[in-house]
Amino acid sequence: MSQEGTQGTSPGPPEDAVVTAGVVAAGKRGAASPGGAAKKAPAPAKIVQPVATAGPQPLNITRRTFFSSLGIAWVAFTGAMSAALTAMTRFMFPNVLFEPPMSFKAGFPSDYAMGVDERYKEKYGVWMVRNEEGIYALSTICTHLGCTPNWLPAENKFKCPCHGSGYYPSGINFEGPAPRPLERYKITLGDDGQIVVDKNTHFQQEKGQWGDPGAFLHYVG
Ligand code: FES
Numbered sequence: 001m002s003q004e005g006t007q008g009t010s011p012g013p014p015e016d017a018v019v020t021a022g023v024v025a026a027g028k029r030g031a032a033s034p035g036g037a038a039k040k041a042p043a044p045a046k047i048v049q050p051v052a053t054a055g056p057q058p059l060n061i062t063r064r065t066f067f068s069s070l071g072i073a074w075v076a077f078t079g080a081m082s083a084a085l086t087a088m089t090r091f092m093f094p095n096v097l098f099e100p101p102m103s104f105k106a107g108f109p110s111d112y113a114m115g116v117d118e119r120y121k122e123k124y125g126v127w128m129v130r131n132e133e134g135i136y137a138l139s140t141i142c143t144h145l146g147c148t149p150n151w152l153p154a155e156n157k158f159k160c161p162c163h164g165s166g167y168y169p170s171g172i173n174f175e176g177p178a179p180r181p182l183e184r185y186k187i188t189l190g191d192d193g194q195i196v197v198d199k200n201t202h203f204q205q206e207k208g209q210w211g212d213p214g215a216f217l218h219y220v221g
Helices: 002-008 015-032 063-092
Strands: 103-105 115-117 126-130 134-139 150-152 157-159 173-175 184-189 195-203
Touching: 126 195, 134 195
Parallel strands: none
Antiparallel strands: 103 195, 115 126, 126 134, 134 184, 150 157, 184 195
8 A cells, every 4th residue: 555655646846845946936937027027137247357558658769769869969959059159150240341431541642633533433432633723532422313423534524324414523513413513522631741531521512612621622733
């Protein structure tokens, strides 16, 4: 009898085990959808791998690169120093316009023949003119716009190349747009007997100054 009972029932898990399994299964189902509104299990936290940040890279300077950079820097430095030195030199020695002195010795009266002498035209801008009574120093500046006239011995006149003004040997204007005669400079005799011309003093014919002392050097040689 005991064998039948044993054979008639298939061996299975004990009842408590079945109940426990049912509860566990129900619990799993309940966890999946408890009452139709199952809560999802929280997703496992992702593991964030640290991102490598771009830090200072090690300088990869070769010996050749280093000396090349050094050479460029030296050239730049030398250029800058040269420019500074040049500027300083120009500051120390600025452009200076060397003009002839306003007063000069013009030799002895006996050095002059009758007529117009151009020996001081280029350097001092003066014509020395001698006539029967003496010597005077005539300005080479045209009274129109300041050009330098030419002495034309064949025509016995000064002729301005700019606008055609003409002057007699005395300096009196007679043709062209020149508004007045050429000016004369102060002329005297120095202690050594030489003529001294002083361009600081002008004499203008239209102002009646040609008769002033110093406007004419009386000489009869
Ligand atoms: S500047 Fe001499 S004529 Fe004009």
